[in-house]
Amino acid sequence: MNVDYGLYVIAAALLAVGVWLLLPPHSHRARVFGAVLGLAGLGMLAAQLPALNVWVDRNVFRVLAAVTIVSAVATITCRSPVYCAIWFALTLLASGALLFIQGAQFLGVATVAVYAGAILVTFLFVLMLAQPEGHAYYDRVTWEGNLAALAGAVLVGVLTMTMASVFTGVDAEALASELSTTSTTALALAEEDSAADAAVATDGETVLAQADDDAAAENPPPELDPRLQELRQGVLHGDHVARLGGQLFSRYLLAVEIAGTLLLVALVGAVAIVIHGRGSLRQQPAADPFAPGRPQP
Amino acid sequence: MMNEVAWLHGYQFVAAMLFSIGLIGFLCRRNMIVMFLCAEMMLQGVSVSLVSWGRFHNDWDGQILTIFILAVAACEAGISLALVLMVFERCGKLDIAFWQHTREANQPEYVDEGLPEPEFEKPSWPKLTPAGIEPEIEEEEISYRSHV
Known part of the structure; x- marks a missing residue:
């Protein structure tokens, strides 16, 4: 299948000009024009994406992706940093919802709670403390x-072109067989209660083999989709949080401990920075060593 | 199977856009807090990408790595906000260009040219419709309610 690379170049250029016009020093009219150009480029790129099978999935994904990207652009183009933070909260909410519909329920909730709830509120606190009149x-x-927008557009262009060339030339059947072998080995490695689950997995294997034979004649109904059944044994398992926690506290226990230590170190470090900074400020209040007119070294 | 590829492709697109937009913002904005927001946005793009790859390969590693990214992002935000607060106490602004004297000795200085005028927006107060009826004041009340 051929990929029309010229279209990607045009779309990335439209995005670059749009974002550049949206960035601060421009007037209101230029911003409106930039928003139109950016939306056109975004639409051109989004039209190249393959459509999902199910109508609901397709449209929910489109809406959430559009909200994510548009509010991300608004985050970097707003003048007031408070508005930036609020737009970023919307980005986080939409991308948390994207994670949620991908089956990562815990991460969707954690993104909203930790990022939007804790980190972003801390940002807003600091803004309130540190924002001048x-x-x-x-x-x-x-x-x-302009250079920043150009760099971003080059990155988007290269990434989307690479994705298009990789994903359009993909052989579905070869990929399915490869993925089923890798995921079953991962499954076999990961399962602690192997006896019951292994039986189900082999059942899934036989169903998969039969379904592959039937697939040429007719499309299997969604309940019997072998890929979906396989996912239900893996990342889409009903006991999502239990499985995730089981992995986290067995294979990755050491990493969890290290992450906890890192959080503690960061806490102590933040307190130390504030105490030390305050102390040095008090010692030399008159001579500001960082005044703008300071002679260059 | 192609549906899974379509999921992956869409999510990779969103991740690429998030990362690039964060990159643009980090490169060109001068407010330190907005720069940190943009760094967080890049991390979020990486998280979206990791989760979709994890589903594609049907294993948990993508989600677990994302949990650790969350932890590291929380650490980074705590430290960086403490630093920003201290920097703000020293110079009274969040401008990253204020600290350009810490650059290498052979780098030219960045001079602001043509700072735009501040945008004055007319305050638009809401127009309230008159509500209620002004009460009638008796003559003798005025004598002791002089400010009414």
Whole structure:
């Protein structure tokens, strides 16, 4: 299957110009024009994506992806950092929902609770503490917005073209057989209560083999989709959180301990930074060593 | 099977967009807090990508790595916000360009040119419709309610 690379280049260029016009130093009219250009580029790229089978899946994914990307752009283009943080909260909510419909229920909730709930609120606290009066001049200018937008567009263009060339040339049957072997070995490695589950897995194998034979003649109904059955044994298992926790506290126990230590170190470090910084401020209040007119070394 | 590839492709697209938008913001915004928001956005793009690969390969490693990314992001946010607060106490602004004297000795200085005028927006107050009826004040009340 051929991939039309010119279209990707045009779409990435539209995105770059759109984002550049949306970035701060431009007027309101330029921003509206940039939003139109960016949406056009986004639509061109999104039209190249393959459609999902189920109508609900397809449209829910489209809506959530659009909300994620549009609010992400709004995050980097808003003048006021408070609005940036609020748009970023919307990005996090939408991407948490994306994780949720992918079957990662725990992560969807954790993203909303930890990112949007804790980290972002901390950002807002610091903004309230540290925001000077009114809109600061440095929120109305950017460093080389055109070059930054160009870099981002090149990255998007290269990534989408690579994805298109990889995913359109994919051989579905070869991929299915390869994935089923890898996932069953992973399954066999991971299961502790192997006896019962292994029996189910082999049942799934036989159903899969039969379904492969039938697949040429007719499409299997969604209940008998072998891939879905396989996923139900794996990441889409009914006891999602139990399985995830089982993995986390067996194979990855050491990593969990290290992450806990890291959190503790970060906590102590943050407190130490604040205490030390306050102390050095108090010792030398008059001479500000970081004044802008300081002679360059 | 192609449906799984379609899922993966769509999620990789969203992840690529999130990462690139975060990159653009990190490169060009000058407010330190917005820069950190953009770094978090890049991390979120990586998380979306990892979870979709984990589903594609039907194993848990993608989700578990994402949990650790969450933990590291929390650490990073805590440390960075403490640093930003201290920096703000020293110079009174969140401008990253204020710290450019810490650059290498052979790098040219970045000079702001053409700072835009601050945008003055007319405050638009809501217009309230008159509600209720003004009570009638008796003559003798005015004598002791002078400010009414």
